[in-house]
Amino acid sequence: MRPITLLPLTMAALALTQPAHADQQSVRERASFNADWRFMKGDPSGGADAALDDAKWRKLDLPHDFGIEGPFKQEYQGETGKLPWWGVAWYRKKFTLPAGDAGRRIHLDIDGAMSHATVWVNGKRVGGWPYGYTSFRVDLTEHLKPGAENTLAVRLDNPPDSSRWYPGGGIYRNVWLVKTAPLHVAHNGTFVTTPIVKADAATVDVQVTLDNKGAATAAQVSTALYALDAAGRRTGEALARSEASALTKVGAGRQILLAQSLELKQPRFWSPRTPQRYVAVTTVSEQGRVVDEVETPFGVRTVSFDAARGFFLNGEHVAIQGVCMHHDLGALGAALNVRALERQLEILKEMGVNAIRTTHNPPAPEMLDLADRMGFLIVEEAFDAWRLGKTPNDYGLLYDEWHEKDLRAMVKRDRNHPSVIMWSIGNEIREQGEPEGWKMAAHLADIVRSEDRTRLTTAGFNHVVSGYNGFQTAVDVVGFNYKPWEYPKFHQSAPQIPVIGSETASTVSSRGEYFFPVSDDKSKGQANFQVSSYDLTAPPWASAPELEFKGLDDNPFVAGEFVWTGFDYLGEPTPYNADTTNVLNFTDPAARERAARELKELSKLNIPSRSSYFGIVDLAGFKKDRFYLYQARWRPELPMAHLLPHWNWPERVGEVTPVHLYTSGDEAELFLNGQSLGRKKRGPRDYRLRWDDVVYKPGTLRAVTYKQGKPWAEDTVQTTGKAAKLSLTADRDALLADGKDLSFVTVAITDKEGRTVPRTSNPVRFSVSGPAELVATDNGDATSHVSFQSPERAAFNGLALAIVRTKSGKAGPIVVTATSEGLGSAKVTLNSKP
Numbered sequence: 001m002r003p004i005t006l007l008p009l010t011m012a013a014l015a016l017t018q019p020a021h022a023d024q025q026s027v028r029e030r031a032s033f034n035a036d037w038r039f040m041k042g043d044p045s046g047g048a049d050a051a052l053d054d055a056k057w058r059k060l061d062l063p064h065d066f067g068i069e070g071p072f073k074q075e076y077q078g079e080t081g082k083l084p085w086w087g088v089a090w091y092r093k094k095f096t097l098p099a100g101d102a103g104r105r106i107h108l109d110i111d112g113a114m115s116h117a118t119v120w121v122n123g124k125r126v127g128g129w130p131y132g133y134t135s136f137r138v139d140l141t142e143h144l145k146p147g148a149e150n151t152l153a154v155r156l157d158n159p160p161d162s163s164r165w166y167p168g169g170g171i172y173r174n175v176w177l178v179k180t181a182p183l184h185v186a187h188n189g190t191f192v193t194t195p196i197v198k199a200d201a202a203t204v205d206v207q208v209t210l211d212n213k214g215a216a217t218a219a220q221v222s223t224a225l226y227a228l229d230a231a232g233r234r235t236g237e238a239l240a241r242s243e244a245s246a247l248t249k250v251g252a253g254r255q256i257l258l259a260q261s262l263e264l265k266q267p268r269f270w271s272p273r274t275p276q277r278y279v280a281v282t283t284v285s286e287q288g289r290v291v292d293e294v295e296t297p298f299g300v301r302t303v304s305f306d307a308a309r310g311f312f313l314n315g316e317h318v319a320i321q322g323v324c325m326h327h328d329l330g331a332l333g334a335a336l337n338v339r340a341l342e343r344q345l346e347i348l349k350e351m352g353v354n355a356i357r358t359t360h361n362p363p364a365p366e367m368l369d370l371a372d373r374m375g376f377l378i379v380e381e382a383f384d385a386w387r388l389g390k391t392p393n394d395y396g397l398l399y400d401e402w403h404e405k406d407l408r409a410m411v412k413r414d415r416n417h418p419s420v421i422m423w424s425i426g427n428e429i430r431e432q433g434e435p436e437g438w439k440m441a442a443h444l445a446d447i448v449r450s451e452d453r454t455r456l457t458t459a460g461f462n463h464v465v466s467g468y469n470g471f472q473t474a475v476d477v478v479g480f481n482y483k484p485w486e487y488p489k490f491h492q493s494a495p496q497i498p499v500i501g502s503e504t505a506s507t508v509s510s511r512g513e514y515f516f517p518v519s520d521d522k523s524k525g526q527a528n529f530q531v532s533s534y535d536l537t538a539p540p541w542a543s544a545p546e547l548e549f550k551g552l553d554d555n556p557f558v559a560g561e562f563v564w565t566g567f568d569y570l571g572e573p574t575p576y577n578a579d580t581t582n583v584l585n586f587t588d589p590a591a592r593e594r595a596a597r598e599l600k601e602l603s604k605l606n607i608p609s610r611s612s613y614f615g616i617v618d619l620a621g622f623k624k625d626r627f628y629l630y631q632a633r634w635r636p637e638l639p640m641a642h643l644l645p646h647w648n649w650p651e652r653v654g655e656v657t658p659v660h661l662y663t664s665g666d667e668a669e670l671f672l673n674g675q676s677l678g679r680k681k682r683g684p685r686d687y688r689l690r691w692d693d694v695v696y697k698p699g700t701l702r703a704v705t706y707k708q709g710k711p712w713a714e715d716t717v718q719t720t721g722k723a724a725k726l727s728l729t730a731d732r733d734a735l736l737a738d739g740k741d742l743s744f745v746t747v748a749i750t751d752k753e754g755r756t757v758p759r760t761s762n763p764v765r766f767s768v769s770g771p772a773e774l775v776a777t778d779n780g781d782a783t784s785h786v787s788f789q790s791p792e793r794a795a796f797n798g799l800a801l802a803i804v805r806t807k808s809g810k811a812g813p814i815v816v817t818a819t820s821e822g823l824g825s826a827k828v829t830l831n832s833k834p
């Protein structure tokens with residue numbers, strides 16, 4: 001089989017800093033512009049006018065998501081989280097531009113505003129962007145008054161019925177003010193690739209686009225390469241320096257594209273295990289004076305897809321062990337917080353995840369910085385819909401005018417990240433079923449290629465085999481959403497096309513809930529708007545995790561999988577989603593009709609559910625049982641064993657209560673109160689061990705596992721005593737006093753011996769003293785309508801979470817206290833440092 005090989009490449013985020021040595025006034029400055037905005041929900045007249053009196057508007061810092069503030073309302077759609085994220089909102093900010101900035105170019109960079117943003121400065125409309133997931137730049141220069149106060153106004157208009165999940169509302173990502181000289185590197189204007197990669201040297205090509213907004217007629221551009229340490233700091237001397245490119249005839253008002261080539265000796269390759277990065281520092285000078293300097297972090301790695309053997313990184317086969325992730329951060333909503341994102345990635349890494357598909361839209365830029373640094377492979381996705389939308393007011397309305405701009409913006413922003421391995425042009429696009437749909441796919445794939453020829457294109461298909469119509473050859477790698485049993489059929493018909501499981505499993509469960517009798521029928525296991533954690537339940541188009549494992553093991557040409565989803569997310573509470581149009585998942589008209597009927601029935605119920613059950617990890621970041629099923633598969637070298645369910649079933653004494661075990665071992669013996677219930681071996685396609693006939697009596701369940709005959713790992717589950725006290729643990733206790741850093745504090749309801757008591761829902765009250773604030777609480781219960789900002793939160797199956805944020809510039813000890821009636825209180829001390 002002929003492998004499709006990508007040009008080896010080097011990539012990374014554009015990070016812009018101000019070098020100390022250069023002329024202060026003329027070089028680039030990039031500063032956070034998040035502080036001190038005024039906010040108003042609604043549409044006041046004159047919202048854009050500089051003279052408008054906004055003193056009474058709410059004062060806040062960005063990023064901000066007004067939707068997450070609630071309240072939850074039963075009558076709102078569960079599909080989008082039962083939260084009020086739609087409508088018109090205004091953000092305004094007054095600021096003084098130093099007189100010394102006269103003559104500089106001033107740009108506003110908005111990483112994401114949900115949605116339909118329009119921007120005015122001093123009453124003049126200067127730009128905007130409708131798609132809430134695209135980062136965009138607005139040039140403010142012409143309408144700013146140096147040495148005086150200026151007013152910025154941003155109006156958002158977030159249409160209802162425009163999403164299949166919780167999108168959030170507001171300026172929910174970072175905002176930056178970027179000041180440059182008239183002659184400067186254009187927005188996202190560097191592109192670093194490594195067309196030749198060998199063990200002893202890599203060729204590093206740097207493409208630079210200059211924007212000349214002034215009268216310069218000549219310029220010099222040079223680039224130097226440095227290694228970055230794990231924290232992203234330059235280390236040591238330059239490893240290579242380009243010749244200076246001397247540009248003459250730099251026309252005023254023009255863009256100039258130039259290319260430089262450097263050699264990097266003995267490159268250390270980027271990979272998830274060794275996320276080594278470098279940085280290209282590009283310096284622009286005018287008449288001997290430095291006028292701009294841009295840092296482009298990148299990595300050296302090669303990626304290729306082989307239609308017969310899967311995915312290769314730096315020449316080595318790597319199985320994609322991926323998850324799909326929506327962008328919300330649980331109780332924090334869509335408002336970006338880097339630590340919250342980092343925590344998600346840490347938890348996923350512990351499970352063995354090496355790849356993420358950013359469903360179904362470009363993520364915050366910080367997500368890709370983290371992926372580069374922590375070592376994740378990324379499939380970055382552009383759209384959930386093209387012209388044929390999925391909800392009445394979604395991207396379908398924007399497609400014709402905006403698809404090209406959005407796609408170019410995504411690729412240009414992110415094509416330097418070593419983590420990004422593929423561009424996905426869409427998810428379950430309805431045009432798949434249209435006779436001419438492939439033409440649109442080809443058009444979009446070509447746009448992507450025109451910005452980046454070093455990566456392949458893909459899409460998530462829900463009708464790969466039944467709808468084989470040319471759409472599949474418009475992209476380079478075919479993504480299967482579900483139906484792993486169709487892998488062989490597709491491969492036989494198109495053996496030259498690489499395949500990946502772009503979306504898999506969609507198993508549903510609620511942490512700590514178990515329903516009886518346990519059935520392998522995937523439609524069973526539902527009660528009380530929760531789903532059983534035996535991990536056998538899934539919607540009709542989906543399956544338990546193991547069906548996909550078998551599909552992958554039987555068909556090694558498939559590059560791996562992206563499980564739906566890593567974390568629970570707000571919205572789409574299938575199987576209790578009365579709003580969804582996921583009937584689109586059925587090609588068979590009879591099945592579609594049946595699904596539509598079921599939905600209708602569901603919509604008559606008073607369903608409280610407002611967040612998903614798909615996550616391997618719940619909304620609060622607590623691991624569900626499934627975490628260990630994936631860990632067992634993805635980290636086979638890690639000795640681990642995990643038993644389920646819990647063993648507190650006073651009402652089940654004498655009743656059959658099946659016990660399941662997830663382990664990276666290959667054999668296990670189960671004991672109940674010291675008595676063996678049998679030793680079992682995993683067969684070649686067994687991914688869990690089951691003792692289906694265990695008769696419940698209280699006490700101790702213990703699994704002793706073996707690998708290749710040798711003792712491997714153990715797990716024990718005990719019947720606990722009754723709830724007696726609280727126990728508090730913080731994920732991090734050394735924090736930064738930057739007003740952004742977070743500690744995630746877990747409270748467990750325990751018995752006298754300190755064992756977490758399952759099935760407890762005691763109310764807990766959190767309080768914080770010292771230089772920090774309680775920003776949110778959660779417990780992972782998808783049916784709760786308690787405000788995420790509430791300091792009071794009942795435990796859900798023994799656990800609750802408090803999210804504590806430091807205060808900017810205020811260091812010192814922080815004490816988090818949790819109190820619950822009858823259980824006393826518990827404290828944990830954190831420390832915030834300057």
Ligand code: GAL
Nearest residue numbers: 427428481503506542564585
């Ligand atoms: C897929 C879809 C996802 C999500 C998932 C739930 O078909 O691409 O966005 O809806 O179903 O199983």
